[in-house]
Amino acid sequence: MRGNLLKHLRSLREFIDALDEIGEVQRIGKEVDWKLEMGAVARRSYELRAPAPLFTNIKGIEKGFRVLAAPGGLSARRGLTYSRIALALGLPADARGADVITALADARTREPIPPKVLETGPCKQNIMLGDDIDLLKFPTPLIHDGDGGRYIQTYGMNIAKTPDGTWTNWSINRMMLLNRNRLSCLIPPPQHLGIIKAQWEERGEPMPIAVALGVEPGLPYVGGMPLAQGEDESHYMGAYFGEPLEMVRAETVDLLVPATAEIIIEGHVSHTDTAEEGPMGEYPGYIDRSSSSPKPVLHVTAVTYRDDAILPVAVAGAPVEEDHTGWGMPHAAEMTHVLRQADVPVAACWGVLESANHWWVVSLNPDWHERTGLSSKDMAQRVGEVVFGAGKLAFGVPKLLLLEDDIDIADPRQVIWAFASRAHPEHGEVHFSNESQNILPIYLDANERLSYHATKVVHNCLIADRFSAEDRPTASDFAHSWSKDLQRHVMDNWHAYGYPKETV
Ligand SMILES: Cc1cc2nc3c(=O)[nH]c(=O)nc-3n(C[C@H](O)[C@H](O)[C@H](O)COP(=O)(O)O)c2cc1C
Numbered sequence: 001m002r003g004n005l006l007k008h009l010r011s012l013r014e015f016i017d018a019l020d021e022i023g024e025v026q027r028i029g030k031e032v033d034w035k036l037e038m039g040a041v042a043r044r045s046y047e048l049r050a051p052a053p054l055f056t057n058i059k060g061i062e063k064g065f066r067v068l069a070a071p072g073g074l075s076a077r078r079g080l081t082y083s084r085i086a087l088a089l090g091l092p093a094d095a096r097g098a099d100v101i102t103a104l105a106d107a108r109t110r111e112p113i114p115p116k117v118l119e120t121g122p123c124k125q126n127i128m129l130g131d132d133i134d135l136l137k138f139p140t141p142l143i144h145d146g147d148g149g150r151y152i153q154t155y156g157m158n159i160a161k162t163p164d165g166t167w168t169n170w171s172i173n174r175m176m177l178l179n180r181n182r183l184s185c186l187i188p189p190p191q192h193l194g195i196i197k198a199q200w201e202e203r204g205e206p207m208p209i210a211v212a213l214g215v216e217p218g219l220p221y222v223g224g225m226p227l228a229q230g231e232d233e234s235h236y237m238g239a240y241f242g243e244p245l246e247m248v249r250a251e252t253v254d255l256l257v258p259a260t261a262e263i264i265i266e267g268h269v270s271h272t273d274t275a276e277e278g279p280m281g282e283y284p285g286y287i288d289r290s291s292s293s294p295k296p297v298l299h300v301t302a303v304t305y306r307d308d309a310i311l312p313v314a315v316a317g318a319p320v321e322e323d324h325t326g327w328g329m330p331h332a333a334e335m336t337h338v339l340r341q342a343d344v345p346v347a348a349c350w351g352v353l354e355s356a357n358h359w360w361v362v363s364l365n366p367d368w369h370e371r372t373g374l375s376s377k378d379m380a381q382r383v384g385e386v387v388f389g390a391g392k393l394a395f396g397v398p399k400l401l402l403l404e405d406d407i408d409i410a411d412p413r414q415v416i417w418a419f420a421s422r423a424h425p426e427h428g429e430v431h432f433s434n435e436s437q438n439i440l441p442i443y444l445d446a447n448e449r450l451s452y453h454a455t456k457v458v459h460n461c462l463i464a465d466r467f468s469a470e471d472r473p474t475a476s477d478f479a480h481s482w483s484k485d486l487q488r489h490v491m492d493n494w495h496a497y498g499y500p501k502e503t504v
């Protein structure tokens with residue numbers, strides 16, 4: 001889909017209105033405690049796939065300030081599973097998972113569009129400088145019982161620029177509140193924020209940073225996307241929507257920030273001053289209660305915010321939450337782009353959200369065998385080489401399922417069925433040893449954890465080379481075992497048979 005056909009929502013508030021229209025927001029006016037209660041409500045909402053909670057009355061917090069949790073959670077409603085992600089990215093609420101992936105992947109080959117700089121914007125409605133800075137005003141949650149502190153940055157953008165000014169990077173990396181003007185920051189060295197921080201350290205200067213919380217809804221998805229080093233995620237988002245993002249200048253650092261952001265925290269990350277950070281729930285779905293460690297401190301020099309600011313919150317942990325949707329879906333889009341560039345006949349990729357993104361799926365066009373002449377084993381080898389060889393993209397991809405496009409990759413029931421019924425128990429796996437891997441999968445042994453290297457696998461679930469077109473088994477399901485006319489007749493009469501009306 002072309003960028004200009006997408007509905008570009010330019011603020012978190014426009015996004016909340018759009019969610020409201022389809023019934024995907026739950027306003028909670030009853031008083032709640034930022035200490036654990038908000039986190040527990042949000043967590044339960046993910047698990048029930050209930051609407052996103054918007055907390056409007058938070059204990060001890062000035063009236064007006066609000067929290068939107070689960071902004072990228074899934075919906076239990078039929079046909080609307082991915083509605084929050086689809087609306088955030090300008091697609092119709094009933095878009096299929098694969099549509100989201102191809103929309104993001106298509107924009108990778110369009111010309112990046114730099115932002116438009118405005119004189120001012122809503123994020124400047126209130127400005128705190130110097131001794132007036134007080135981050136404790138905001139309704140920052142203590143999310144899980146066991147977290148090392150209150151996390152204000154779980155779903156915002158960390159904006160940082162290289163000292164030579166040639167590259168600005170936007171990414172999501174969590175930050176914990178220490179007091180009214182200090183945060184401790186998780187900045188893994190291989191992440192782009194870590195690479196930029198190392199350049200400032202070499203120069204002997206702290207890293208200037210702006211943390212934009214409550215940004216327009218598409219941005220967190222590119223904050224979680226592994227674009228190449230040197231690429232500015234905000235320019236890619238401009239290309240995605242076919243128009244520039246709107247930015248204003250920060251007050252105390254030389255950076256541009258999104259004009260409609262709810263809260264902007266400006267400051268400098270120290271290379272010497274550290275404070276304990278963590279533990280916190282992690283994307284594989286667990287919390288390691290022993291995992292607190294000293295992390296760099298961000299010293300805040302300015303905070304600007306909208307009237308009645310809304311803080312977005314993601315509750316990291318067991319699937320499905322924003323680590324899986326906000327990181328996994330753009331990651332799958334980048335994987336699709338990389339395979340397209342390598343001339344693999346890919347339809348789309350996916351990170352199975354319910355697997356906490358340990359199972360990744362590559363779906364090939366049905367004619368891959370005629371087009372390439374490869375056996376499925378050789379194709380599995382090729383896909384593994386491309387994906388596992390793709391640097392940063394590969395870091396969080398331990399297991400790949402290679403399928404054909406008759407499967408809806410975003411439907412975990414179909415993926416499980418295809419994996420179980422098509423991968424041969426003996427020759428269905430192609431292993432790749434000593435590949436770089438983050439430390440997070442909990443099945444890794446101590447050596448693998450220490451070396452950041454592990455074996456990866458492609459599960460070959462392709463069947464096109466094993467059957468001729470006429471002999472290929474077809475799915476024995478509603479869509480394939482009855483004529484289109486009979487299917488239509490049954491659907492039209494569904495309510496007449498006595499079943500409740502389908503709402504979507
Ligand atoms: C909701 C959410 C939370 C995330 N939290 C972290 C985090 O705390 N630390 C981290 O290194 N990556 C985190 N990620 C993943 C990074 O955003 C992702 O790896 C991204 O590619 C990093 O940006 P970069 O490629 O510009 O370095 C998170 C992603 C999302 C969507």
Ligand SMILES: [Mn+2]
Pocket residue numbers: 169170171192225226227228229231233
């Ligand atoms: Mn980046």
